[in-house]
Amino acid sequence: MALRQIRLKNDPILRKTSKNVVQVDDKIRQLLDDMAETMYYSEIGGGLAAPQVGILKRLIVIDMGDGLLKLVNPVIMEKEGTQEVIEGCLSIPGTWGKLNRPAKVIIQALNEKGETITLTGTGNLAKCFCHEIDHLNGILFTDFVTEYVNVK
Secondary structure, three states, rough: OOOOOOOOOHHHHHHHOOOOOOOHHHHHHHHHHHHHHOOOHHOOOOEHHHHHHHOOOEEEOOOOOOOEEEEEEEEEEEOOOEEEEEOOOOOOOOOEEEEEEEEEEEEEEEEOOEEEEEEEEEHHHHHHHHHHHHOOOOOHHOOOOOEEOOOO
16 A cells, blocks of 8 residues: 555646446555545545546545445435535645535445445435545535634
8 A cells, every 4th residue: 555645726637537347356446445545644644546646546434433434436316404524634734614414325336346336325424425426526515605614
């Protein structure tokens, strides 16, 4: 595994749309492992998308405290309700904002074995799914901020 350099807010790659992964192979699994290591190395990271490390592939890793999720080609299938959340981003250090996200999302993705999985996220996990999938579409949380806040 290797730490990857996190791209910061003005990097144009963060505004590009990622491409679907055609085959989940050892190269993709290695990239997912590198992304997880990079996420865990950060003090505030709960998720990381491939564009944040300069790779325009539809890959995300998430760990909101219940174990590591490695997701390939994730898609939001359903959204329910709304919740006001506070978000930050490894690519925009020191910036925090309030925004609205779905309270519940159902996503479909491939796991690191290439198997189709369906996951349901509520609360913080729903927020994280939306945040990381947005990255794959060139969208940053700051696009939705209703108010910037200080978080200590």
